[in-house]
Amino acid sequence: MDDVRARLLEMLVSGKGTGDLREMVAQQANSNPQLQALLQMMARREAPAGEEAVDASPPDPDHTRRRRAERLREKLDDMREELEELRERNELCAAALGACFACWGTDEDCPECAGRGRTGWRVPDRELFQRMVVPAVRRWREKAGPSVGARREAEER
Secondary structure, eight states, X not given: OHHHHHHXXXXXXXXXXXXXXXHHHHHHHTTOHHHHXXXXXXHHHHSOTTSOOOXXXXXXXXXXXXXXXXXXXXXXXXXXXXXXXXXXXXXXXXXXXXXXXXXXXXXXXXXXXXXXXSTTSSOOOHHHIIIIIHHHHHHHHHHHOHHHHHHHHHHHO
């Protein structure tokens, strides 16, 4: 116990490692009723006004691991959902532009297109093209001004 007191005194004087203080006290609290009381007092003191203090007994390592694993599973599920959404969006864009959904023509080893799948590789999906590309082209022409459209028309003649 003298070792614990010495470490406590050192932490209090230096102001460093106070995060370790609660853990150290919690480890010793199992066998020392005075430390259990100290933990409870600390928890009551730290609790916001009007809120009940949380149980100050030492944390259950199994519960902590289970909670951490649960948070990781939730994060993994969120990431899977996001990946699915991004894949669907990628496939829609590729179809609208007639490109390979797997590599967009950047991978010679691609099993879908063997690296030939740049935009226009296939006939674009008419409905998707109208919905996704035409508004962007219109907006671009509005921003660029009539000279761009006139030049294009003259080039096409």
